[in-house]
Amino acid sequence: MINQDLLTAKLFFNAAFPVMQVVIDDDPAMNAKFRDLQATVQICAKADPAIAGTELLACHLVFDKGKLCINEGPAERPDLTLSFNSVAKMNTMFRGGAALPSIKGFAKPGLLIKVFSLLMSLMIMMPKSRPKDPAKQKLKVKMCLYMVTRALSTYNKLGNPEMSEWCRRQPDRIYQFIVGEESAPEIACYLRVKAGKSKSGHGIYTRRSPFVLFHFSSVAGALKVLLKDVGFVEGVEQGCVEVLGSPEYAMALNDFMAVLQGMLT
Numbered sequence: 001m002i003n004q005d006l007l008t009a010k011l012f013f014n015a016a017f018p019v020m021q022v023v024i025d026d027d028p029a030m031n032a033k034f035r036d037l038q039a040t041v042q043i044c045a046k047a048d049p050a051i052a053g054t055e056l057l058a059c060h061l062v063f064d065k066g067k068l069c070i071n072e073g074p075a076e077r078p079d080l081t082l083s084f085n086s087v088a089k090m091n092t093m094f095r096g097g098a099a100l101p102s103i104k105g106f107a108k109p110g111l112l113i114k115v116f117s118l119l120m121s122l123m124i125m126m127p128k129s130r131p132k133d134p135a136k137q138k139l140k141v142k143m144c145l146y147m148v149t150r151a152l153s154t155y156n157k158l159g160n161p162e163m164s165e166w167c168r169r170q171p172d173r174i175y176q177f178i179v180g181e182e183s184a185p186e187i188a189c190y191l192r193v194k195a196g197k198s199k200s201g202h203g204i205y206t207r208r209s210p211f212v213l214f215h216f217s218s219v220a221g222a223l224k225v226l227l228k229d230v231g232f233v234e235g236v237e238q239g240c241v242e243v244l245g246s247p248e249y250a251m252a253l254n255d256f257m258a259v260l261q262g263m264l265t
Contacts, residue, residue: 002158003051005087008263010072010158012094013059015151016122016264017070019143023121024066026139030121033114035066041115042078043101045090057087061115080105080112095265096123126265127227134219141222142187145177149191149200151260152253156198163256168196173211175253176204179222182215187222191253212245212253 002010024034044058060075061068082101084090092099103112123129124140125147131137156163172194180186190205191198216222221240224230232254235241243250 002160005091006047006052006057007158007160008091009045009057009087011151011154011260011264012091013070013072014154015147015260016094016125017059017061018068018150019125019146020061020118020121021068022139022143022146023118024068026135026142027121030118031066033117034063034068037063037111037114038065039063039079039108039111040075040077041111042075042081043090044074044081045084045087047087052087057090078105079108080115082115094119094122096126130227137223138186138219141179141216141219141226144226145179145187145189145222146200146202147264148257148260149175149177149189151264152191152256153198153200155256155260156193156196164196166252166256167193167198170211171195172208173249174205174208175212175214175249176210177214177216178204179216179219186219210245212243212250214250215242215244216240217242 023030025031040060040062042058042060044056047054047057049055056074058074059070059072060078061070081104083104084093084099084101089099090101093101106112124131124136125144129140131140152163156167170193173192175191175193176188177190178185178188185204188204189200189202190210191200192205216225217239221235224240225232225235230238230240232241236243
């Protein structure tokens with residue numbers, strides 16, 4: 001089974017980092033910072049080759065005029081590199097803890113400040129973050145749901161035994177998440193599971209009806225559940241979320257989500 005620190009780092013690379021695109025798209029101030037930027041930023045940590053299979057666990061962020069692409073592995077010629085002396089310390093910073101990287105590359109003025117502001121924007125997904133502004137509340141819910149659906153698929157692809165077995169037993173099923181009116185949701189994303197394979201996506205999956213639909217009544221209702229102000233069952237009873245479909249599979253997926261949220265926050 002994959003080492004816990006390594007698993008957490010890969011979940012950040014593959015599930016948390018991609019939702020920075022949501023911040024660039026939906027936050028006007030952040031959009032202004034990145035709409036003209038072209039740069040490559042490497043984030044890496046020293047790793048135990050016996051555990052990680054490499055001495056350098058890395059990913060690089062490619063910014064191209066408002067679009068962000070996340071690639072695992074080191075970059076050839078990064079404009080900026082953030083390096084940590086251990087994977088655990090890198091994960092600590094991603095969770096908002098006290099850990100700072102060594103920094104190399106200052107050729108592009110202002111790049112470091114922009115990148116750190118974007119990385120810190122992920123902190124809105126942390127349990128302690130309770131934004132008051134409605135736009136920030138919607139951003140938090142959108143980022144959290146996008147992240148967790150990506151994390152579920154990544155968890156399977158990285159070979160977690162329980163998740164892999166759960167996926168293997170299913171033919172072709174859609175787990176759909178929506179916030180707001182079902183006919184025109186404010187936020188929508190899904191997880192597709194098919195014979196051991198998995199894939200996450202944004203929006204409504206249109207080629208198949210959902211096997212399980214998690215329908216949050218509103219952004220406020222979703223926040224109550226995501227912040228654990230109410231338990232999942234209590235949230236259903238209070239009308240914060242409606243679950244349509246198999247209750248057994250819905251609860252199993254909710255349990256996996258809770259594990260992943262614990263690892264990433």
